[in-house]
Amino acid sequence: MQLWLIPTLPLAGFLINGLFGRRFSKGLVNTFAIGSVVLSFLWVLKTLFGLGGIEAAYTEHYFTWIQSGALTINCDFSIDRLTAVMLLVVTGIGSLIHIYAIGYMAHEGGYYRFFAYLNLFMFFMLTLVLAANYLVLFVGWEGVGLCSYLLIGFYFDKKYATDAGNKAFIVNRIGDFGFSLAMFLIFRQFGTLDFARVFAQAPAAPVALLTLIGVLLMFGACGKSAQIPLYVWLPDAMAGPTPVSALIHAATMVTAGVYMTARSWVIYTHAPIAMDVIAYIGIATAFVAATIGLAQNDIKKVFAYSTVSQLGYMFLGVGCGAFSAGIYHLMTHAFFKALLFLGAGAVIHSLSGEQDMRKMGGLRTKIPWTFGVMLCASLAISGFPLTSGFFSKDAILLAADHRAPWLYWVGVFTAGMTAFYVFRAFFMTFTGKYRGEEHHPHESPPVMMVPLVILAVLSIVGGFVFKVPDFLRTVFPAVEAPEEFGPMAVASAAGLLGIGLAALMYWYKPGIPDSIVGSAKGLYTLVYNKYFVDEIYDAAVVKPLVNGSRVLLWKGADVGLIDGIVNGIGARAKGIGGVLRLAQSGNTRSYATWVAFGSVLLIFLMALAGGLR
Amino acid sequence: MDLILFLVFAGIAVVAAINVVVQRHPISSAISLIAVMGSLAVLYLLLGAEFIAAAQVIVYAGAIMVLFVFVIMLLNAGGETKAGRSFVASLLGVPVLVALLWLLAYYTARIYPSDTEVHFGGFRGGTAQAVGRALFTTYLLPFEITSILILIAIVGAIVLARKELE
Amino acid sequence: MMGHVPLSWFLMLSAVLFSLGVAGFIFRRNIITMFMSIELILNAVNLTFITFAYQRQQVAGHLFAFFVMVVAAAEAAVGLAIILTVFKNRETLNIDDLDSMKN
Numbered sequence: 111m112q113l114w115l116i117p118t119l120p121l122a123g124f125l126i127n128g129l130f131g132r133r134f135s136k137g138l139v140n141t142f143a144i145g146s147v148v149l150s151f152l153w154v155l156k157t158l159f160g161l162g163g164i165e166a167a168y169t170e171h172y173f174t175w176i177q178s179g180a181l182t183i184n185c186d187f188s189i190d191r192l193t194a195v196m197l198l199v200v201t202g203i204g205s206l207i208h209i210y211a212i213g214y215m216a217h218e219g220g221y222y223r224f225f226a227y228l229n230l231f232m233f234f235m236l237t238l239v240l241a242a243n244y245l246v247l248f249v250g251w252e253g254v255g256l257c258s259y260l261l262i263g264f265y266f267d268k269k270y271a272t273d274a275g276n277k278a279f280i281v282n283r284i285g286d287f288g289f290s291l292a293m294f295l296i297f298r299q300f301g302t303l304d305f306a307r308v309f310a311q312a313p314a315a316p317v318a319l320l321t322l323i324g325v326l327l328m329f330g331a332c333g334k335s336a337q338i339p340l341y342v343w344l345p346d347a348m349a350g351p352t353p354v355s356a357l358i359h360a361a362t363m364v365t366a367g368v369y370m371t372a373r374s375w376v377i378y379t380h381a382p383i384a385m386d387v388i389a390y391i392g393i394a395t396a397f398v399a400a401t402i403g404l405a406q407n408d409i410k411k412v413f414a415y416s417t418v419s420q421l422g423y424m425f426l427g428v429g430c431g432a433f434s435a436g437i438y439h440l441m442t443h444a445f446f447k448a449l450l451f452l453g454a455g456a457v458i459h460s461l462s463g464e465q466d467m468r469k470m471g472g473l474r475t476k477i478p479w480t481f482g483v484m485l486c487a488s489l490a491i492s493g494f495p496l497t498s499g500f501f502s503k504d505a506i507l508l509a510a511d512h513r514a515p516w517l518y519w520v521g522v523f524t525a526g527m528t529a530f531y532v533f534r535a536f537f538m539t540f541t542g543k544y545r546g547e548e549h550h551p552h553e554s555p556p557v558m559m560v561p562l563v564i565l566a567v568l569s570i571v572g573g574f575v576f577k578v579p580d581f582l583r584t585v586f587p588a589v590e591a592p593e594e595f596g597p598m599a600v601a602s603a604a605g606l607l608g609i610g611l612a613a614l615m616y617w618y619k620p621g622i623p624d625s626i627v628g629s630a631k632g633l634y635t636l637v638y639n640k641y642f643v644d645e646i647y648d649a650a651v652v653k654p655l656v657n658g659s660r661v662l663l664w665k666g667a668d669v670g671l672i673d674g675i676v677n678g679i680g681a682r683a684k685g686i687g688g689v690l691r692l693a694q695s696g697n698t699r700s701y702a703t704w705v706a707f708g709s710v711l712l713i714f715l716m717a718l719a720g721g722l723r
Numbered sequence: 724m725d726l727i728l729f730l731v732f733a734g735i736a737v738v739a740a741i742n743v744v745v746q747r748h749p750i751s752s753a754i755s756l757i758a759v760m761g762s763l764a765v766l767y768l769l770l771g772a773e774f775i776a777a778a779q780v781i782v783y784a785g786a787i788m789v790l791f792v793f794v795i796m797l798l799n800a801g802g803e804t805k806a807g808r809s810f811v812a813s814l815l816g817v818p819v820l821v822a823l824l825w826l827l828a829y830y831t832a833r834i835y836p837s838d839t840e841v842h843f844g845g846f847r848g849g850t851a852q853a854v855g856r857a858l859f860t861t862y863l864l865p866f867e868i869t870s871i872l873i874l875i876a877i878v879g880a881i882v883l884a885r886k887e888l889e
Numbered sequence: 890m891m892g893h894v895p896l897s898w899f900l901m902l903s904a905v906l907f908s909l910g911v912a913g914f915i916f917r918r919n920i921i922t923m924f925m926s927i928e929l930i931l932n933a934v935n936l937t938f939i940t941f942a943y944q945r946q947q948v949a950g951h952l953f954a955f956f957v958m959v960v961a962a963a964e965a966a967v968g969l970a971i972i973l974t975v976f977k978n979r980e981t982l983n984i985d986d987l988d989s990m991k992n
Contacts, residue, residue, distance in 0.1 A: 691992050697984075699914075706911055707819045725894050726893065752921075756928060760932060767936075770940060775935075783958060800982045812915050816912070820908055824908040828904050840896070842893045849942070857951075861952075884974065
């Protein structure tokens with residue numbers, strides 16, 4: 111089946127564009143970059159058709175990577191149905207976004223570098239998804255973190271961009287520490303990191319250990335998938351170009367955490383406390399992020415917090431045992447969130463860089479196609495009945511209800527907030543009077559619009575067409591809750607209510623928001639400043655670390671101790687030399703005396719030792 | 724007869740050697756040294772070293788010491804001054820010398836008891852013929868090397884002592 | 890017995906001359922005098938060689954003494970040339986004044 115081609119095609123694209131792209135024309139760069147990803151997608155399709163039903167996992171073994179004592183790590187790729195879903199999402203959405211980026215990045219510098227990094231990202235993400243053991247997955251995990259850093263900081267001459275890149279990488283690294291600890295524990299307990307072998311042995315392992323492993327894996331997922339407490343990097347990551355936000359920070363990289371926890375479902379089903387932890391983190395993140403999203407004015411920040419919130423939903427699904435619901439929402443979220451970001455990108459592109467929604471408005475007539483696709487996306491994310499988001503969100507909420515009713519009600523309230531803030535953004539952007547400076551908003555070129563239209567179609571009908579929970583029935587245990595009409599109706603009603611409120615406050619009577627803000631100034635400030643979480647982290651964690659490092663480690667240990675020792679040795683040598691030097695009197699007669707003395711001594715010793723004979 | 728010869732010339736040698744060390748002006752030391760060499764030549768004869776005795780007088784006393792005298796004359800430096808001190812020399816010098824002398828004498832006496840006697844004519848192998856034969860057969864290589872050594876010395880002495888080029 | 894000289898007396902004489910030479914080298918400050926003390930040392934060693942040649946009844950000792958003489962001649966020539974140069978540059982024949990190697 112040659113599974114290795116799937117990641118290596120984008121890798122080839124990266125190498126060619128990275129090494130030689132500087133001299134290529136834009137068209138040639140495009141050919142390699144887009145071509146490699148599209149070819150990878152086609153190869154995925156071919157592989158999946160070739161494999162047919164994929165009842166069991168199909169594994170290909172390539173080489174033994176590490177062989178050290180008891181530790182054997184092979185470079186293996188395996189496909190099962192879960193992997194198939196992920197592959198289709200990553201390569202499919204990836205291809206569409208690559209095509210979109212041709213138009214979006216047309217006037218930017220560093221064109222070939224952008225596509226090289228994007229291809230490298232595809233390689234690592236596909237490695238992550240195809241991995242058959244935790245370590246190869248971790249390679250992909252780290253690699254996508256690296257590419258995220260490179261792409262967030264793509265405009266490297268802007269300090270806020272490079273700072274955001276650093277923040278993303280460092281916060282991810284904290285999560286990766288948890289992941290590493292989990293891997294150590296897994297190896298210690300099971301003697302292997304292969305998924306198949308670990309999951310076969312997991313049911314027999316002590317629950318406490320499984321819980322610990324589960325919690326540590328979740329900690330890693332918090333970093334990568336931006337959950338509380340490690341979500342702070344995602345809003346800042348909007349400093350990167352919009353296609354990056356769409357691909358990496360909406361559709362693919364951030365979903366790696368969800369994929370990883372879903373893949374480890376065997377561990378979680380035997381460690382109920384860990385699953386509860388996931389559910390609580392998920393719902394808390396969903397709620398808090400939604401509240402922050404209510405007050406943001408930068409269109410990309412709204413969608414960033416929305417991503418954090420929707421990821422919380424996915425983890426809620428996983429934590430309630432509905433693994434396939436979580437993956438289902440992952441897929442639909444990829445459709446509509448990518449569309450939201452790309453659409454926002456089209457809006458920003460048409461306004462030549464304006465991102466503040468307070469300066470937008472009335473763009474419905476000026477960029478009608480963008481208006482149309484954004485409407486589709488907004489309906490999908492709000493869970494408007496029969497859109498893709500409706501099905502996936504309901505699957506999760508039903509599972510939550512089954513697990514614990516309060517989870518369900520908080521989830522419903524958050525769904526309402528989701529609908530509200532998305533449509534707030536929608537109405538502020540597209541309705542009313544145009545509030546900006548003269549920018550002559552123009553529609554985006556077809557190379558950008560065609561992927562948007564495809565995504566819009568997927569957002570609306572993707573829910574029916576791809577019935578993921580049924581498809582994944584062979585992979586996950588059947589803990590799906592039955593489709594009850596009551597809870598579904600309540601959830602949809604919450605969504606519609608949110609849309610209605612937004613329409614009221616931002617379309618019909620635009621004065622209402624300001625009066626609400628006026629009366630709840632304190633609460634508004636708190637929410638607008640994202641609960642000052644960044645400031646708290648800075649004061650509690652960053653500053654002590656940096657200062658401690660500077661004072662203790664740099665000045666104390668490095669300059670004081672190590673330099674002291676090294677310089678001290680030099681000074682000591684110099685000192686000893688300075689003392690010994692004084693023995694050279696320059697006086698020949700004293701030298702002669704010493705020679706005579708030495709020879710007398712020698713003769714004496716020789717005589718004592720055994721005679722002169 | 725031999726004993727008397729020995730005592731007389733050994734005495735002259737020792738006294739002249741002391742004079743070499745003690746005299747203030749180098750020229751006096753040089754003359755005393757010639758006296759030492761002369762008495763040593765006699766002692767060589769006593770030991771049967773005819774060739775060496777002759778070489779001693781011709782080469783050592785006749786050439787090398789003449790060279791010394793010429794240089795002293797050239798430099799016209801005068802007697803030795805009192806300046807300069809070597810702490811080590813004054814401290815260690817005498818004890819070291821005494822120890823040296825004692826060691827050599829003690830071991831000489833211990834190892835070589837007085838039964839071997841020297842008398843004139845006891846060794847007839849020191850003739851020019853004998854020396855010459857040994858020099859050109861067994862010791863040919865050192866002979867050739869010393870000739871090169873002399874050449875080097877000549878060249879070196881000329882280079883070092885010539886007048887500076889304008 | 891009256892006419893014969895014990896061999897060890899020659900060696901003692903050699904030792905005395907050697908010590909006197911070393912004494913001259915250590916205690917005198919004039920360079921030329923020091924050189925002459927060296928010649929004294931070399932003569933003492935020559936006496937030793939000849940003495941042992943007599944004891945062993947071999948001519949090899951004479952050869953050694955001969956080579957010592959040759960080397961002494963070469964050394965005297967070069968050494969005195971150096972002294973001349975030093976005197977030209979430093980105007981002094983006092984060895985304690987030639988201490989540029991100090992410290």
